[in-house]
Amino acid sequence: MSAKPIPSECPMRKHNSTSDTSIEQSAIHDNKTTTTTTTLNSCQNSCQRHSGDALSPDNQIPKLTQEPAPGQTIPLPTSRVISSIPKAKSKEYWEYPSPQQFYNALVRKGWQTPEESIETMVDIHNFLNEEAWNEVLKWERMKKCDCDGPKLLRFRGRPQELSPKARIIQWAGKIFPSLGTPPPFDRHDWTIDRCGKEVRYVIDYYAGPDEGDTPIFYLDVRPALDSVESLVDRIRLATRETFEQFRARAQIGKTEE
Known part of the structure; x- marks a missing residue:
């Protein structure tokens, strides 16, 4: 399990794009990093699955609009950041949602989120996904492949489903309270293309105690026992x-x- 402190200046603002492909997965906001009081629980629930519109088979997410939401009071950026995560079906890279798309996604789920907090939430969201991919690459370095490296084929957020490992940890905490830990606030399943072979990874996201004004997160990334x-x-x-x-x-x- 890897601890990931959020840096004071998140490094995910390097490139922008206007493509419609996005990674819109987990959104975490700590009230110590901005003047708002959005809670971890509220942001955790922003990972709920979309409903209604047709979902993309690659990420189970509908197309997200760049138009301001009804009642929105401040403009939000529509530029998008290109990730370091290669796409399996092309030579392109996955892209993260813009702050406007991210806000629209929260609105459609019924969550009241301070508009001034959105950019911080997007930065943390992107940072965690980059770190999750780095952890995947650590596992993949154990394999000897002749291709140009693993690529992300598709992904799915499963925030309401505890992974078997997370469930065991929760059971152990009930039997041995000293080993108890809060459950993960989110779970993702990422399927990668490893030289033509599909391999599923499970990622559990945990919130750790803050270090001063810096929120700490733990990522438990491992190949699924498939x-x-x-x-x-x-x-x-x-x-x-x-x-x-x-x-x-x-x-x-x-x-x-």
Whole structure:
């Protein structure tokens, strides 16, 4: 599980685009980073699935308009940021929703979100997705492929469904309260194209205690147990991490002697 502090200046404002393809997944806003009082619970619920309009098979999201929402009081940017995540079916990269699209998505779900908070929420949303992709790449480096690397084929937000691992952690917390932890505030399933083979990853998003004015998030990214290969990969990584921790402790012990 990887802890991700949100930097004071989120690095996701490098390139803009006007394409209609977006990654609109999780939106987290901490009231210490702006003057608003939007709660984590409210932002968590913004991950609820859309209904009504036709959904894209690639992301289960309808087309998001760039027009101001009814009753909107301040203009929101319509520029979009290109991610570092390559698309499997083209040479392009996935793109994040603009602040206006993001706000429209929240409005259509019935959530009252301060308009002045939207840009911060989009920055955090984009940052977390970039970090999730970096974690996927760490797993993929264990594989030897002759192609040009993994690419994201499709994804799906499942905020109302606990993953098996998250469910086990919650059960363990009831039996051993000292091990208890709040449930993840969101879950995504990402399917990548690994040289023509589809591989599903499960991503659980946890909120950790803030460090001063910096919100902390934990990402638990791992291949889904859909195959023996994924099971072996998870065992290999867990064994390697355990060995590295043991070696680090041994080195500390030698230093103290």
